[in-house]
Amino acid sequence: MDEGRFATRCIHAGQKPDPTTGAIMTPIYATSTYVQEKPGVHKGFDYSRTNNPTRAALEANLAALEGAAHGLAFSSGCGAGDTLLGGLLAKGDHVVSGNDVYGGTYRLFKRVFEKFGVEFTLVDTSTPGAVEKAWRKNTKLLWVETPSNPLLRITDLKAVCGFAKRNGAISVVDNTFATPALQNPLEQGATVVLHSTTKYLGGHSDTVGGALVMNDDALWEKLKYFQNAIGATPGPFDAWLVLRGTKTLHVRVQRHCENARRIAEWLSKRKDVTEIHYPGLKSDPGHAVAKKQMKDFGGMISFVLKGSLERSVKFISSTKLFALAESLGGVESLIEHPASMTHGSIPRAERIAAGLQDGLIRLSVGIEDVDDLIGDLEQALAAR
Numbered sequence: 001m002d003e004g005r006f007a008t009r010c011i012h013a014g015q016k017p018d019p020t021t022g023a024i025m026t027p028i029y030a031t032s033t034y035v036q037e038k039p040g041v042h043k044g045f046d047y048s049r050t051n052n053p054t055r056a057a058l059e060a061n062l063a064a065l066e067g068a069a070h071g072l073a074f075s076s077g078c079g080a081g082d083t084l085l086g087g088l089l090a091k092g093d094h095v096v097s098g099n100d101v102y103g104g105t106y107r108l109f110k111r112v113f114e115k116f117g118v119e120f121t122l123v124d125t126s127t128p129g130a131v132e133k134a135w136r137k138n139t140k141l142l143w144v145e146t147p148s149n150p151l152l153r154i155t156d157l158k159a160v161c162g163f164a165k166r167n168g169a170i171s172v173v174d175n176t177f178a179t180p181a182l183q184n185p186l187e188q189g190a191t192v193v194l195h196s197t198t199k200y201l202g203g204h205s206d207t208v209g210g211a212l213v214m215n216d217d218a219l220w221e222k223l224k225y226f227q228n229a230i231g232a233t234p235g236p237f238d239a240w241l242v243l244r245g246t247k248t249l250h251v252r253v254q255r256h257c258e259n260a261r262r263i264a265e266w267l268s269k270r271k272d273v274t275e276i277h278y279p280g281l282k283s284d285p286g287h288a289v290a291k292k293q294m295k296d297f298g299g300m301i302s303f304v305l306k307g308s309l310e311r312s313v314k315f316i317s318s319t320k321l322f323a324l325a326e327s328l329g330g331v332e333s334l335i336e337h338p339a340s341m342t343h344g345s346i347p348r349a350e351r352i353a354a355g356l357q358d359g360l361i362r363l364s365v366g367i368e369d370v371d372d373l374i375g376d377l378e379q380a381l382a383a384r
């Protein structure tokens with residue numbers, strides 16, 4: 001059942017009762033190899049790096065969530081990105097991307113692919129005209145994160161993906177923050193959607209994984225080839241955990257959005273908050289575009305506190321419910337300091353130039369009782 005509305009697809013897409021036992025849940029096929037009848041004659045599976053039934057169920061599910069024809073699952077979001085760039089680009093190719101992408105994505109660009117002669121121009125893709133200005137004759141790929149990490153900037157997907165397409169380039173949208181529950185980039189003109197399934201899709205902070213989702217058959221064949229050739233594939237237990245997570249994605253995301261909205265409104269009224277990034281606030285520069293391309297505004301907020309860096313550090317070390325940790329998108333609330341944690345791999349000068357201040361604090365708002373969450377932030381703000 002790969003059809004139906006979003007909530008139905010979350011629960012059923014790609015998953016049929018096990019044909020041998022009737023088990024309603026897709027089994028964890030813990031096997032590396034498969035017995036063949038004659039050389040090359042088998043049931044569609046020959047080696048688990050190439051294919052595995054649990055992973056195949058996840059790939060079909062992820063494709064259906066984005067309303068796409070094809071999905072590929074990886075051992076991490078970075079593994080998905082590595083396969084995409086490594087499979088599609090060659091020396092001398094140029095990439096345009098955002099200047100506040102996830103720190104690990106930045107590292108993949110600058111520390112891995114620049115070494116092989118791939119060139120990158122990083123700009124604020126949310127500024128109209130910025131992508132066009134950064135474009136070169138050898139630009140082969142546009143990589144966009146919206147909402148971006150950690151500044152929650154919103155890029156107009158129709159505009160930039162349309163531009164990339166008209167110029168013969170592939171556009172990749174990292175949809176980790178929005179999730180397919182809120183935003184479907186393929187419908188907005190993107191060629192490929194990338195996910196870190198570690199975050200909202202897994203949803204319980206108990207697994208690391210990634211995905212690429214697309215409609216184009218030839219591109220899928222190519223990336224499937226590189227998925228196997230490079231080998232950053234998830235084991236069956238990890239694939240199963242993500243499948244378990246996506247079953248509740250729609251209800252979790254709904255609550256993440258409700259809680260984040262309440263907290264953002266509460267923060268926006270406080271005099272000790274000098275800057276707040278959350279596309280759901282009418283005052284946010286990305287609000288209008290977010291309203292156009294997203295169903296709701298997500299569970300992520302970042303903000304800056306008045307006063308010294310020490311004060312911010314004291315605050316993020318004083319929360320009791322919000323756990324001080326990297327990552328995001330789990331049922332529990334997390335708080336972190338991008339400059340020293342998730343985005344520590346970006347040199348300070350580049351971080352500051354991109355608008356990421358030393359004191360920026362990022363929240364991943366969980367699905368606990370929102371009044372308890374606000375109470376926790378309040379007591380931590382009072383800590384001196």
Ligand SMILES: *Cc1c(COP(=O)(O)O)cnc(C)c1O
Nearest residue numbers: 076077078102149176196198209
């Ligand atoms: C975490 C993250 C990634 C990388 O995913 P991993 O699963 O940690 O490798 C990529 N993009 C965004 C937006 C992320 O938050």
